Amino acid sequence: MSNHIESRLEELGCRLPPAPTPVGSYGPVTRIGNLAVTSGQIPMVEGKVRTPGKVGAELGEQQGYELARICALNALAQLKACVGDLDRIARIVRVEGYIRSADGFTGQANVTNGASDLLNELYGAEEKHTRIAIGANELPGGAAVEISVWAEVTD
Amino acid sequence: MSNHIESRLEELGCRLPPAPTPVGSYGPVTRIGNLAVTSGQIPMVEGKVRTPGKVGAELGEQQGYELARICALNALAQLKACVGDLDRIARIVRVEGYIRSADGFTGQANVTNGASDLLNELYGAEEKHTRIAIGANELPGGAAVEISVWAEVTD
Amino acid sequence: MSNHIESRLEELGCRLPPAPTPVGSYGPVTRIGNLAVTSGQIPMVEGKVRTPGKVGAELGEQQGYELARICALNALAQLKACVGDLDRIARIVRVEGYIRSADGFTGQANVTNGASDLLNELYGAEEKHTRIAIGANELPGGAAVEISVWAEVTD
Numbered sequence: 001m002s003n004h005i006e007s008r009l010e011e012l013g014c015r016l017p018p019a020p021t022p023v024g025s026y027g028p029v030t031r032i033g034n035l036a037v038t039s040g041q042i043p044m045v046e047g048k049v050r051t052p053g054k055v056g057a058e059l060g061e062q063q064g065y066e067l068a069r070i071c072a073l074n075a076l077a078q079l080k081a082c083v084g085d086l087d088r089i090a091r092i093v094r095v096e097g098y099i100r101s102a103d104g105f106t107g108q109a110n111v112t113n114g115a116s117d118l119l120n121e122l123y124g125a126e127e128k129h130t131r132i133a134i135g136a137n138e139l140p141g142g143a144a145v146e147i148s149v150w151a152e153v154t155d
Numbered sequence: 156m157s158n159h160i161e162s163r164l165e166e167l168g169c170r171l172p173p174a175p176t177p178v179g180s181y182g183p184v185t186r187i188g189n190l191a192v193t194s195g196q197i198p199m200v201e202g203k204v205r206t207p208g209k210v211g212a213e214l215g216e217q218q219g220y221e222l223a224r225i226c227a228l229n230a231l232a233q234l235k236a237c238v239g240d241l242d243r244i245a246r247i248v249r250v251e252g253y254i255r256s257a258d259g260f261t262g263q264a265n266v267t268n269g270a271s272d273l274l275n276e277l278y279g280a281e282e283k284h285t286r287i288a289i290g291a292n293e294l295p296g297g298a299a300v301e302i303s304v305w306a307e308v309t310d
Numbered sequence: 311m312s313n314h315i316e317s318r319l320e321e322l323g324c325r326l327p328p329a330p331t332p333v334g335s336y337g338p339v340t341r342i343g344n345l346a347v348t349s350g351q352i353p354m355v356e357g358k359v360r361t362p363g364k365v366g367a368e369l370g371e372q373q374g375y376e377l378a379r380i381c382a383l384n385a386l387a388q389l390k391a392c393v394g395d396l397d398r399i400a401r402i403v404r405v406e407g408y409i410r411s412a413d414g415f416t417g418q419a420n421v422t423n424g425a426s427d428l429l430n431e432l433y434g435a436e437e438k439h440t441r442i443a444i445g446a447n448e449l450p451g452g453a454a455v456e457i458s459v460w461a462e463v464t465d
Contacts, residue, residue: 022438022441023419024419024420024422024423024426024441024443025423025426025427025430025435025438026405026426026438026439026440026441027437027438027439027440028440029440030403030404030437030439030440032344032345032403032460032462033188033343034187035187037403037404037440038440039440039441039442040441040442040443040444052416093185093187093192094185094192095181096442098442098444099293100445101292101293103292103293104293105293106207106293106294106295106296106297107295108293108294108295109178109179109295109296110179112179113179113180116179116180116181117180120180125180127182127185128177128180128181128182129181129182129185130181130182130183130184130185130192130193130194130303131177131179131181131194131195132194132195132251132253132301132303133179133195133295134195134253134289134291134294134301134444135255135291135292135293135294135295136291136292136444136445136446137292137411137413137445137446137447138409138411138413138414138415138416138418138445139416139418139444139445140416140417140418140419140443140445141416141419142416146442146443146444148440148442150187152187188343189342190342248340248342248347249340249347250336254448256447256448258447258448259448260448261362261448261449261450261451261452262450263448263449263450264333264334264450264451265334267334268334268335271334271335271336272335275335280335282337282340283332283335283336283337284336284337284340285336285337285338285339285340285347285348285349285458286332286334286336286349286350287349287350287406287408287456287458288334288350288450288456289350289408289444289446289449289456290410290446290447290448290449290450291446291447292447305342307342
């Protein structure tokens, strides 16, 4: 009955990682009524930033896309740790994508799609989330992508 | 009786554009209760990014201001498409302004005023919206400005 | 009875500054139900930006940390001016930290801790706020840090 979203993740070949530990004086998710907002997630994999670099220099756009997907998985892991079950997420409200960009790289939207596409595959694409996609010259730990997710929780 | 805001727009010499199509896997506006949040709007005009470039290099501060105004018009077009009538917007809550900046350009606040001034002219300046104004080395499609608007909707 | 938070600030050797005047066409704080969101606060001290520069170039990480703390104090001053008493803030919900970064500086999380640590000292660290920490090549007025704070207000 339950764990519909996690079954869907498995079908997509994704594994929900352990929820990453925040790298500063803050928490992973805050609730404001039915809204759950994650901290910015970087592509931490087993405690290390996966392939630090700038998209458009050391990293190509497709690599950035894959890293954004990892960030979204980390955000889902944080949301699950907060609400107990990803099936309690009614919909994704907003995605904030910050892309560490080499000068001259303007594909921030394509990179952020790595997070958006996964979230749409899981939660349906009819009522799509909104989004910002922004370039940054630097990000914490040299991460290529940072993603924050807003989600609506059902009671 | 109705369309007070659109009359005001006309008086200001502005025309509401067709709501731009999102350039990725996301939607134009999400609602959370009475709050409507737009995706980041770049200065799309008839399907093309108007004058790509960096403010402080190819573009001057005043050009950036005009582009921020175009972004705000696009945000209003998205809000109208979502709620049906701009008179249903009770107030503007927050403006997020991301300015693609040449190194050494620090006039992000003046550029973002292009959006804020228009929104204040339409919705009154007594209870002003809050705002962030941030520089970015790059933005999607080489756009000089990206603006996201939070608005409160009346029932 | 009252002013518990301001006594705590005094114990920490901090003085609440006068609420800075916004440097554009916007207001200091907006309320959406119980949520209060500040505009981006830069390290204004007595009407001037304290030590403009880039962290990782003119400014070291520890200086950035101190500037983030000043931004948080300015945000608290704005919140007090809005709600009347900092004891009416139930908790800090989210901190947005934008760090003007020299190329190659990746300590944005450590710098943003300057705001987070102060807010945790005041409002308790059990239910920590969430956070984004983002690099920017430029910020308004050459400020090294810009911080926006979301807070929950009790009735």
